[in-house]
Each structure stands twice: as C-alpha cells, then as structure tokens.
Amino acid sequence: MNIEFYLNTMRIFIEICFDGTAYCGWQKQPNAPSVQQTLEERWSELFNIPVTLLGCGRTDTGVHASQFYVHHDVSNEDYYDRLTVAKLNAVLPADIAVKQLFKVSDHFHSRFDANKRSYIYRCTHIKNPFNRHFTFYYPLIRDMTLEALQEAAELLFAVDAYQSFTKTNSGVEHYHCQLYEAHWVRTPDGLEFHISANRFLRGMVRLIVGMCFNYALGKISKSQILEDMKLGAQIQKSWSVPAEGLTLENVAYPIPLEILSADFRI
Secondary structure, X not given: OOHHHHHOEXXXXXXXXXXXXXXXXXOOEOOEOOHHHHHHHHHHHHHOOOOOOEEOOOOOXXXXXXXXXXXXXXXXXXXXXXOOHHHHHHOOOOOEEEEEEEEEOOOOOOOOOOOEEEEEEEEEOOOOHHHOOOOEEOHHHHHOXXXXXXXXXXXXHHOOEOHHHOOOOOOOOOOEOOEEEEEEEEEOOEEXXXXXXXXXXXXXXXHHHHHHHHHHOOOOOHHHXXXXXXXXXXXXOOOOOOHHHEEEEEEEOOOOHHHHOOOOEO
16 A cells, blocks of 8 residues: 555545436446446546546436546645646546546535535427437327426425335435425426435435426325335335436535635636
8 A cells, every 4th residue: 555645635525517318327237327327437547547536426327417426536746746637537428528627625515514405307298309318208298287396396395204215125224305495387398306415315306306297286185295204115106217417417515616615726
C-alpha cells in the first residue's frame, strides 16, 4: 500500500449527465453495462491508473440523469494537473458527458452529503420517435384530469415510510424518506410529474407514477391506496411505469459546490 498516496490525495467532484437507455443504471453490475463501469474503465485507460468513482446514488436500468455527481480521490503526482473536462469527455461514449469538475474537502461525500434529489417523469399522448428515449408514450393520459393526478400525489404526504413503493428485495435498512414535493404539471404534449426527497427507494418514482395513473383512470380508490400505504403493503394493481420517462434532474447539497470548490473549477 502506498501510504504517501493517501497522505497527498485530494477529492474531486465530477458533475456528469447521461442517457441511461443503454445501461443497467449507475451502479456496476455483473454481466451488464453500467455508467459507473464505463467511466472507470475509460478514465483508467486514459491515465493508465486505477480509477474508482463513488456516485451520489443509484439509478434504475434505463433511467436518465441530467445532473449526477461522483467523487474521486486523486494524488498530486498522478494526473491532477492533466484532469480537464475536455480530456474526460474525449474518451466517453456519446450518451455520457462530463459537465464540471470541482475540488472539495476530503470529507465531502457525493452520496452521503446530498440532502435533496429531484426527479421528473415525462409522458406524452403524442407519438414522437425523436422523444422515445426520454418520454413515455401513453395515449390514455388524455383521459386523466390534472386534479385527479394531483389528488393521488398528495396522498404520499400521509406517511413517511414508502415500503409500498419499492421493489421487493431492495436490501435497504429502512423505508423512511423525507418528501419535499410531489406535483403534476400539464405540458403542451402531455404531463410531467415532479418529485423531490432526501432519498428514494429502488423503483419508487415509477411505482408512484403508476399509482397516480391507476387512480386517475378509476382503477383504484383513494381509500385503498391509503390503507395499503399505512400497512406498508404493495399498492393494489401496482404498476411500475417504463423507465424511459424518468430523469434525475437535480442533486442538491447543504453547501453549494461553488463555495466548496476553492480555486479548482473548469
């Protein structure tokens, strides 16, 4: 073990975005391509050193991110002086991009220090092949009212544990999430669901959207949803809507990264 390396490391935050269509999510998985594996392998080859990245969370297969943070500990003698956005982007595929680099405190953690994550789920009733990777085409949304969708979304604030909206065998220690917002917006060609919380469970947003759709279509009652949520049971007629409509839009920290970033920002 090179002790000198650990005494001279500095922590770099890297802001990225990605089209998740071709990936099993952020997290490395056996026998499936992931965003994490792609970044680590490409940058290891570029600089000829091992690269290990820690992400601000996980995303499901096929889910996108317009903002996602990873951190990476580097040493002065390795490649700190050669680390630039342009060089990192040059070796990445077209569906992953680096946006910014920050130098932060050695103790600042991309995952554990993030206190708010915001997602948008986009759906449309107009078939458009140019949007197929980022919007769920579902003609029945024309039969839904914004008022009914919002009624369903407001039920989420009746509890603070969301076991009803997670995939089985998710492997978490608890199901508590602090929900900050959950609301629907009408767009010219469809709908958007905006939701923010301190953390999300595996598959949570897509199951919530499916519940809202089923309520707005009259397939499940408000009383049944509330009963299932309070019991921690899976919602009846549970539906995990397709991944292509979901994007992680924002990851926030208690202190803006611009303040933490000292003099290193490219």
